[in-house]
Amino acid sequence: MSETPEPGRRVIPQRQSSWAISLTRRMAAAGILPNQISILGLIFAVIAAGCLLLSGRTDGGLRVALLVIAAVAMPLRLLCNMLDGMLAVEAGLQRPDGLIYNEIPDRLSDIVVLAAAGYAAPGIAWAHDLGWIAALSALLTAYVRTLGRAAGAGEHFEGVMAKPRRMHVMIAAALLSALEPRFGWPRGSVLLAGLAVVTIGDIATIALRLRLIAADLRSR
Numbered sequence: 249m250s251e252t253p254e255p256g257r258r259v260i261p262q263r264q265s266s267w268a269i270s271l272t273r274r275m276a277a278a279g280i281l282p283n284q285i286s287i288l289g290l291i292f293a294v295i296a297a298g299c300l301l302l303s304g305r306t307d308g309g310l311r312v313a314l315l316v317i318a319a320v321a322m323p324l325r326l327l328c329n330m331l332d333g334m335l336a337v338e339a340g341l342q343r344p345d346g347l348i349y350n351e352i353p354d355r356l357s358d359i360v361v362l363a364a365a366g367y368a369a370p371g372i373a374w375a376h377d378l379g380w381i382a383a384l385s386a387l388l389t390a391y392v393r394t395l396g397r398a399a400g401a402g403e404h405f406e407g408v409m410a411k412p413r414r415m416h417v418m419i420a421a422a423l424l425s426a427l428e429p430r431f432g433w434p435r436g437s438v439l440l441a442g443l444a445v446v447t448i449g450d451i452a453t454i455a456l457r458l459r460l461i462a463a464d465l466r467s468r
Contacts, residue, residue, distance in 0.1 A: 259319075261331075262287065263338075268331070268334065271331065272331060272335055272338055272339055274393055275331065275335060275339075276335060280335065281343070281350070282346055283332070285328050285335060285348040285362035286332045286353045286354075289326075289329050289332065289354070289357060290326075290357050292321045292322070292324040292384075292398075293325045294354070296319075296322045296361050297323040297360040297361050297364035300367075300422065300439065301368060303318070303368050303369035303425070303436075304436055310437070311426075315425050316423070316426075319423050322419045323419060325415065329354060329411070329416070332349070335438065336350075336394055337396055353427045354411065358383060358387065362386060363379045364379070365379050365439045366379015366382070366439075368425075369436020369439060369440050371434055372436065373438040381447055382450070385451060385454070386446065389409065389453050389454055389457070393453050393459045399465060401460075401461045402449065404457045404460050404461060406453075407449075407452065407454055408451045409448075414446050414449075417442050418442050418443075421438050425439055431445075
């Protein structure tokens, strides 16, 4: 069964999976609130960011371990982003301040992960700048989506580099970074390539969303 799109909510097919539904019911029965899961998602993002940051200052097996931990923490962040919504909507545990907890940890999570990835390449002078540019572009994709909602055009989640894909790119980059010594690549260069992909994708996503929002507003 495919998920039916709901206004103001991203389509995530995994919401319909039996394991996600069962896990949501268990958490609701245990008294876990959506806002708590939103904060947990930010904690996983901070763990990923810390590991990426430290990977630029370590070598050998420790560096590989840090990159793997980062690659594991990022999808756990995405899992929390899905489960908090399921607890709020499917389990009926939405709170008046839920929008704040849903949005702010998400934005902070993108910023810390992407900025930290830029600091994982200490030997490349412009690496820090690329990390912050990627973080800013991610923030702008969410801003444009929210702008569409505020303007009355609804929320547009379209685009090649929405939040899940940003993390997918960085997960792959973190894992592939472990191969840099074997091929003689500069430390952090694969993460920088991931940041470049994220930035270009974000720019395309921003342009698409703005075009769709403008078209919606003109049609009204």
